[in-house]
Amino acid sequence: MAAATPPPEEAPSASSTAIISPLPTFKPDLFQRAWTSVPHPILPLLATTHAKSVTVFSLATFSKHSALTGGHSRSVRTATWQPGMTPPRLVTGSFDATAGLWSWSGGNATSEKLEREVTLSSTEGGDGDEKEEEEDDWTFNLVLEGHESEVKGVAFSPTGQYLATCSRDKTVWIWEDVGIADGEGEDEWETVAVLSEHDGDVKAVAWCPDVPGRNSRSGGGRSYSSDVLASASYDNTVRIWREDSDGEWVCVAVLEGHDGTVWGLEWETKPREGDKFPRLLTYSADATIRIWTLRDEADDEEEGGPKGGGDGANYAGFGGIPNTMRRSLREDWDCTAVLPQAHTRDIYSVAWSTATGLVASTGSDGIIALYGENAPTAAATSEEAPLEASAKAAAKGWQLLATVSNGHGPYEINHVTWCKRYDLGTERKGEEEMLVTTGDDGIVRPWQVRIP
Template identity: 65%
Template sequence: MDTAPPPAAIVPANSPPPNPQTVTITRLPPFQPDLYTRAWSSVPHPTLPLLATAHAKSVTVFSLATFTKHSALTGGHARSVRTAAWQPPRSNNSNNSKRLGLVTGSFDATAGMWSYDGDSSGSGDGDGNEVVLEREVKMDRDDEQDSDGEEEEKDWEFNLVLEGHENEVKSLAFSPGGAYLATSSRDKTVWIWEDVSAGPEDEDEWETVAVLSEHDGDVKAVAWCPSHLPNAAGKRGNYSSDVLASASYDNTVRIWREDADGEWVCVAVLEGHEGTVWGVQWEGRERKNGKFPRLMTFSADGTIKVWSLREEEEEQDGDGAQQEGNPFRSGFGGIPSTMRRSIREDWDCTAVLPKVHSRDVYSVSWSADTGLVASTGSDGVVAVYAEDESAPADAPMPSPGAEGAAKDGIVAPKSNWRVLGTVSNAHGPYEINHITWCKRFDPGAELKGKEEMLVTTGDDGVVRPWQVRIS
């Protein structure tokens, strides 16, 4: 049983802007059972009330409606599972059935594809997800015990092993449409795999389309830009709308796109951190100014930085219209492919969040609903931040240590972000490896499926939810 202390105290920001907000963070009962071993991350399903936690040689799937175990993925890997990601639905049929799939990355240098052999279909308003979640939770209760009174496991099928990395798989992520899977490794590479399955009901079939090896250290994390946003494809049309970011032990972040020849190329290198970049988070909410989504990076140097793409105006002809129809023009500034030079993107560090953490920042989560950011790390602190949206969001920051100085005639703000609250020792003396915003479906939620909570995952093997109230 959990013997959690009373709700943690909240430390407000020192210098709140006008009309300040605060948050109240309350410790909720942890997910059961405790895992009793280091847990690396917990990933919520995008629509269903399910949470997948990577630990030991398995993944435990919890129900977000009951905070209890739903099912488990075991027997697929020879070593610990480091990371997991939910597979976007492959179904395009009319009966709205959706295959439930997960991919896992392991210290055994492989990635595994899994599917759930259970009832994941439903009907009702919208896409039926509300009905599905109720049915899944009911299955938990009805099938919790077999005739002998023992717990009955749901069946996950291990379908496919993706091999190629030389060392442990650190991170993996599906592109928004599910056509690509990116995996990163201690071997300093990022692999991009393409789904070449014949159809949604066929067996998984993936092939390697790119091996990206420009990083000089372990590649800690990969993340795809959420291209469902209207502005995510950019305005220049130089590359495809699929954009991948990778973070590395070499203190850099790289941005990758597929060019007009189908080659995956590095279009930008983001430098500025003074330690390992543990991960990246794309902005999931459409920007009011219509610009490209920003990127947030976090590091062993204890800092969290925000980066913005420096966007150029569309090229126009003499009459003020965009040039089209010229067979000698391409998406690369009109230069034929045999003559063009590599086109690079310019990204500026436009904000540094207030310093909260005394050690490595292991994880950051950027809410697509509220725009709030949550962070955690090796110091055991959980912090929540808000952006002052009235302040300039894309002004380049000056060089480190010169905040407030002028650069190219622009005076950058010291920070347009503020701390709303922090919780110390959120998992007692243990490090916290991951934090995520997650929809609430439990009985304590006021707006099930819409209200958000935080979930933290730590070395103590506890997966802990937190109620967040904004005022």
């Protein structure tokens, strides 16, 4: 269900076409391994997981805003903000095999207290009462239990109604926020599905994003619903899951091509001119980053008709075939690009910018790399071009723009994310983007990115 992949491009010369420069680090330093940093989709807040807690930083001051403590018995590995919730809610995944739901209880979500600028002096000393008050600003509402081992990834669907969790126990669980479904807003969750087809630890999960108007077939639009989940595993594969007509969650595609653990994946969040949205980006211990594209009717017609059955089964992602006529929900995905080689060891994290389309990566070699995609060539967009030529042209569209070595000194970098800037160093607050990296040294480091 996954096509052969093009070879990676050779990296360009040392001369950079972009500049990545460090900004002042977030304070205080955590002084222990930090796993991931997740920006709130609207508020100027950044949640960083480490040890048994989460530190929430202010993006306005690069300093501690509040803390989430006392909910887990082992290290918090991952976190995700629930979309559209007021006051804010955060789900954490822990090595204690549980996921926890937290909600802001310190006042109105738009209050000055929530967005207050916590000074460095107050976070590195202050009196004990103030510190305790800050940590009490978050309430631990609910524990989601079921996994038999560490929870490695958590992700909300675009509406916030569904939560996916994945674990070292080789399973993916899908949970439903019944309170949202009933319109009551209460903390009641139910298990929707347990997916257990992976042969190794499941490292990450990600839902296909919701883009208004993308289901239209006019103007070459592609129909692909937001209730689609992707999972990455130690078994070197990525699986695509969707709900069938009977309400059962099934695996519709297995993406094979990586030669090592697939550490994670990212969906393209915004359609761009000439691309086949939605594309899926995956990264691995084999030090490669691959981009996958769902094959549609036009692709198969060029190759002489549908693959694997001839009944249109692999068109399940599109609106042209009634459910009653589909014998299978199988889909075909092609690896249409392998990004230029920049890393020498495992790639732990990759972030795909919604605003610019730039891709940033980092990993165990301490390198931070930045990639850009050129406008597709005629061969990549022509309906008459064979699939192989399309893949080759698409791959050539990516270039390595810049790299930073030893971004956290000798320490591994566990995570990178794009984040909007609200600090005094930008004139375009809430618009300009920066990179934020999180490492084994316990430092959360922001980076300015400039394209000359």
